[in-house]
Amino acid sequence: MGRTVTTRELYDEIEAGTVPLILDVRNQDEFAAWQVEGPKPVPTRNLPIWMAVEQLDDVVKEIPDNTVVICAHGNGSDLLLDLLADEGRSVRNLDGGTAAWSELLVPKRLPDLPDGIVAWQVHRPAKACLSYVIGVPGKRAIVVDPARFADPYIELAATEGMTITNVIDTHVHADHITGGPELAERTGATYHVPIEDTGKAPTPFANEPLADGAEIDLGDTSIHILSIKMPGHTPGSTCISLPGSFLLTGDTVFVRGVGRPDLTGRAEELASELYHTVHDRLRPLDPRTTVLPAHWSFDNEIGDDGLVRTDLASVFSSTLLSEADMVKFIEEVITSLPSAPETYDTIRLVNSGRKEASADDIEFLEIGKNQCAASTTT
Numbered sequence: 001m002g003r004t005v006t007t008r009e010l011y012d013e014i015e016a017g018t019v020p021l022i023l024d025v026r027n028q029d030e031f032a033a034w035q036v037e038g039p040k041p042v043p044t045r046n047l048p049i050w051m052a053v054e055q056l057d058d059v060v061k062e063i064p065d066n067t068v069v070i071c072a073h074g075n076g077s078d079l080l081l082d083l084l085a086d087e088g089r090s091v092r093n094l095d096g097g098t099a100a101w102s103e104l105l106v107p108k109r110l111p112d113l114p115d116g117i118v119a120w121q122v123h124r125p126a127k128a129c130l131s132y133v134i135g136v137p138g139k140r141a142i143v144v145d146p147a148r149f150a151d152p153y154i155e156l157a158a159t160e161g162m163t164i165t166n167v168i169d170t171h172v173h174a175d176h177i178t179g180g181p182e183l184a185e186r187t188g189a190t191y192h193v194p195i196e197d198t199g200k201a202p203t204p205f206a207n208e209p210l211a212d213g214a215e216i217d218l219g220d221t222s223i224h225i226l227s228i229k230m231p232g233h234t235p236g237s238t239c240i241s242l243p244g245s246f247l248l249t250g251d252t253v254f255v256r257g258v259g260r261p262d263l264t265g266r267a268e269e270l271a272s273e274l275y276h277t278v279h280d281r282l283r284p285l286d287p288r289t290t291v292l293p294a295h296w297s298f299d300n301e302i303g304d305d306g307l308v309r310t311d312l313a314s315v316f317s318s319t320l321l322s323e324a325d326m327v328k329f330i331e332e333v334i335t336s337l338p339s340a341p342e343t344y345d346t347i348r349l350v351n352s353g354r355k356e357a358s359a360d361d362i363e364f365l366e367i368g369k370n371q372c373a374a375s376t377t378t
């Protein structure tokens with residue numbers, strides 16, 4: 001094995017269960033804020049670089065072969081590799097460190113789609129975020145909830161000869177910086193984000209909010225993508241449907257749990273809207289509809305096929321979603337809320353065009369896995 005492992009190679013090895021140990025040599029507070037997590041559990045140990053150097057004899061004895069050493073940008077860990085190599089140990093360095101891991105996107109082809117349509121669920125493991133590319137080969141594609149890196153989406157669409165015509169954010173995200181406006185600008189696509197979330201003041205980017213029931217044509221007259229308003233997580237939350245097949249639920253419902261309604265400061269009001277969304281808008285849909293959410297919280301939400309998906313029947317089998325009493329539903333959602341990260345208000349302002357952020361700001365704002373779910377059970 002080589003001395004360096006790329007982020008994608010590490011992801012694949014974690015998925016295959018072949019990583020014996022991740023040795024994270026960042027400081028304890030950086031490690032506590034977020035860690036490298038893949039699609040399967042992986043043994044991980046934190047030992048700050050200065051302690052690893054001080055305790056080198058023990059490290060030499062304790063770590064297994066092929067351990068992957070990680071630091072913030074891949075430099076400190078590389079120095080440790082030199083010291084370990086001098087002691088005859090063969091371990092590997094994560095190229096680019098956690099900064100590179102934060103940018104990793106892994107596209108996964110979605111099976112079981114109607115004829116003539118292709119789609120990918122794009123995983124961003126550092127944030128536990130999911131985005132989607134859906135289209136008709138040789139014709140048009142839409143991108144939903146893109147991360148802030150345009151190239152992978154453009155490249156995916158190109159593999160099937162598709163032109164990206166619509167870029168959609170299901171809501172103004174609070175946990176990550178959207179790539180929607182940039183991707184739309186680069187591809188000439190129309191960008192859509194709910195105006196209930198951005199506010200009515202003009203945004204610095206072009207926006208054509210989708211109305212409830214709006215249809216998007218993918219260039220094949222038999223296939224229409226449908227926009228369905230599902231307020232609750234945010235006032236403007238919108239789900240994207242291919243009727244009879246799947247529903248991109250954004251942060252409305254996840255494989256386990258629902259989107260937290262408190263991030264815009266109106267927890268009770270939006271919890272009540274979420275109740276009506278669940279019972280009036282989701283419940284009437286075909287229970288066999290595949291649910292494709294915008295996040296996961298725990299790796300046990302990732303299926304054996306590597307995809308994060310379920311069906312509406314399973315979503316409704318949870319005690320929370322089957323709760324018919326609105327008061328109890330609201331109470332249960334509100335009492336289950338974890339505290340929101342301090343950065344979330346700033347991220348919402350950036351994503352709605354009301355604040356600018358430098359590259360350093362963005363790296364700081366995006367630290368850590370999303371905390372968009374309420375009432376999530378492991």
Ligand SMILES: [Fe+2]
Nearest residue numbers: 174175251372
């Ligand atoms: Fe989110």
